[in-house]
Amino acid sequence: MPRLTTITLYEHDEKRYRDIAGDKKAIQDALIKLNKQFKKDFKKLDRSEDNSDTEDTIDESKGVVEVYANKIKARHYVGFAAVDNVFLQILPKVFKPKKEQTQETQEDTWEPILAFIRMLDMAYGLKIKDHDLAYLQGRNLRPNLYEVFIYLFAKSLWSEVQRGYHREYVEVHREEKFLRGKLLMSRQIRKLPHQLNTFSVEVHELIEDNLLNRIFYASVREALRRTTWGLNRKLLGELMLAFDGITPIHLRTEHFERVHFTRLNERFRRPFELAKLLFMPASGKGRSREVSGFFVDMNKLFERFIERVLVRNLPPEYKLFYQESYPFLKNQNGSSQKPDYVVRKGNTPVVVLDAKYRELKERIPSSDMLRQLYVYSRIWGYKTSHENDSKPPAVIVIPSSSTYNQGLPDKPLEFEFFDERKLFIVAYNMDYVKTGAIFKADKNFRRSLNNIIGKLNT
Template sequence: MIFSGKLITVFEHQVLKLDQEVDGVKFDESKLKALQAFYGDKGVPYFSLVHKGVKFNENVGVLQVGNLTIEVLPKADKSENKKQWHEMLIGMLKAVGIFDIQAPSSSNLKLKTNSILDLYFALFLQEIEYLLHRGLVKRYRKTESNSTALKGSIQFAQHIQKNLVHQERFYVRHTTYDVQHQLHQILYKTLVLINRINTNPELQSKIGSLLLNFPEQLELKVTEAIFEKITYNRKTEGYRKAVDIAKLLLLNYHPDVSKGANYVLALMFDMNLLWERFVYVSLRKGLRVNKPDFTIASQTSKYFWQPEKGFRSKIIPDIVLNKDIPGCVVLDTKWKNLNGYNPSPDDLRQLYVYHEYYKAVKVALVYPGSTQNQTKGRYLHLDTGDKTEKECSVISLSVKENIVDWQSSIYSELANWITNT
């Protein structure tokens, strides 16, 4: 049965204290204890523990603790507009392909949900609806049963053990062709989980309908290894997105083993990784249309050090344009607002190495910010202290009102920097 859900919205790096009221909801002791238990001895990257509270880190998304959903939003400017940053976060996740779904009716999906978690649930349900409409894939499986009909092969040891009295029966092993298989067991388990933890009344009728129509499956113990072994073919390719969402939900669900009421479901994203990917796809999108002769690659690597024994070490810049050809450009993205200060020496040293190993004509550090600007700087000569030809730019990309304008602005600013000497 669905229970009433509550929503608290905070920004990254914000502290949430015991009994603090946010958005008309009080953060009570039971929820704090659940997060403390979730944090455990080893900790989690999403938040740190402070005195009678938690402090969120550079991870955004949702933490559902029992009937309380804590939505953690990014913040790259001075704006405190939660609605805007909620929309921007959803837009960034969609832009990088996290919300790219198979169902042909995806354009009709309503995004006006209470939290990103609701959106995940809605996407998963729509994927299941699509799979049921298309027809679930059947597979062959081996089954054993004590049957009155002789089909398959008799298992003599079990047959003698079970049927000394009931001689009209046969313990047989045979092949069955049906919808009872691992892919469906994963999806059904996810449906049951969503039915148990969903707090959005608008989704409940669809969840109930899908549970009635989806064939009941055998219980499956879900681990990371199960998902790693899944392979897709022509018939099952349409399952990929639903299974991806199921993996995210099932592996990040942490039940409360003591009381069972304040489970924790964590769907969080590292903003440094999300920002890197968002800049990459925004730049790639513009280059395809305006500069198709440019090549662009993300997370390309080069070896730069080798010990006498053991493995070599790599350098991995975030974005490389025209790799291994004259005019190579390297960009490294950082999710932080400099607020007028210089980049860290570590970041500047990193870009110097890219100059050397990629023979780049230009390198830059790319940050979000309140204003749009570019600052050029040159590396100094080791002996004389004079400026060298090696230049490193610092580019700040201001946040726009909507995701489309922001992506367009990112491309325009970076393309202008790339083409201007």
């Protein structure tokens, strides 16, 4: 079996083939296949409408990576994919180390991987336990996003299986010597004389061989086929024995779509969501997936991440409205201009905010940012009163770290437009996400919010 080629990139980084341990032609073929699948129906957690954080216009036809004759270049998608014998993982640029690192020689790659998973967990509610991530980091394993997610899936499933198998009532048609359940007359009357010693019946049995367990069994088999970590192989081997007797299936999209959770199977939701993330086919054609994994647009991920941060840190008398959840934010006063978030006190909009996954040059927002936030403030100022502009302050939330937007103060940067309308820039320190001390980043962020809100009453 050919050796697996592992490629680690950060957003918008490029790498030459001579710096990758693997066959150039095989790498090119695999990445071109990934791009084709990505454009067609590959799993993307979210799309963002704000993709201007690049020098060139975003072109979806390029796929996940740009493939050139002498190099490859990452774009604005972050995640991982396994295709043929090539594994590609793209990590957020905000977590990029100060010096160039490669996965083969630097264990520090663990920090960006775990920070990315923490962002996903918070933004999409994956319910990943931080002590599981710390355990993996301390095992001296080669950092690999795919392997981490396989471990999280296997660990969560094994924990639930140890508490007891999931059983549910399943409709079964069978031949019985004694009449029980519902007699299937349409089948019974068509029997030949020598078959009349049995009854064709329909019964409902509480069994383990149900759809949810079949999905888990198929996912475990697929994970065992792909994993290279001994830790994962041991866990998955235990699960293979646990699901012995479950009918094997070939995973299709409709299998996952038919699962519904109730109080009886709710405890299996977490491993199911991870299995769905990893192994649900991109289409319902029932064919094997040549490409496995997922990608997320970092602009959208940061936006959803900050939404959860704001919910945690706003004072109780204020309420947050997120444009994705509240339709009225999408076409305010007939305009297509819409902020990511609006903070209200009662029915009055008091602050408009936008999450920008961008780098500030010399701590000054670009002219496009300024125009955009000014329009937001104008629109929502007149929402309060059609005669008087209440001039709600506009806030830009950006990420910062030791290597990205570094040196920004803990206090918000304050600017003023020509009409005395206020603009603030607040940085969320992503270094604390790397270390797992998110409460420290929240503390600084909360202080900045209170600073801005306090100015409304002066």
